Amino acid sequence: MVTVIDWTIVASFAVPVLALCGTWLTVRIQHRGKPENALIDQMQEEMKAMREDIAGLKTEQAKSKRRERIRDDYINKLRRHIEESKPPPAPEWPDGLYD
Numbered sequence: 001m002v003t004v005i006d007w008t009i010v011a012s013f014a015v016p017v018l019a020l021c022g023t024w025l026t027v028r029i030q031h032r033g034k035p036e037n038a039l040i041d042q043m044q045e046e047m048k049a050m051r052e053d054i055a056g057l058k059t060e061q062a063k064s065k066r067r068e069r070i071r072d073d074y075i076n077k078l079r080r081h082i083e084e085s086k087p088p089p090a091p092e093w094p095d096g097l098y099d
Contacts (some may be wrong), residue, residue: 070097 074094081091 067097070094 071094074091074097077091
């Protein structure tokens with residue numbers, strides 16, 4: 001006895017099952033990607049904060065170098081004043097030291 005397969009019946013069951021499997025797989029992939037995406041977003045936010053912190057530190061460093069240069073110039077000016085045996089008062093405090 002030969003069994004004849006009615007492919008329309010098989011297709012009527014197979015198509016919904018395959019569609020359901022595809023949907024399930026898509027949901028699983030998207031769900032699995034969410035923690036990774038959240039981690040990437042978090043790391044990008046942290047990198048942005050780090051860049052802002054670094055920019056702030058560079059600004060502070062530049063200000064510190066400027067103050068140091070002004071102080072060094074003033075120290076040299078005071079030393080010349082003393083070496084030349086000039087009387088008090090000492091040279092005026094430099095402008096821009098605490099700006």
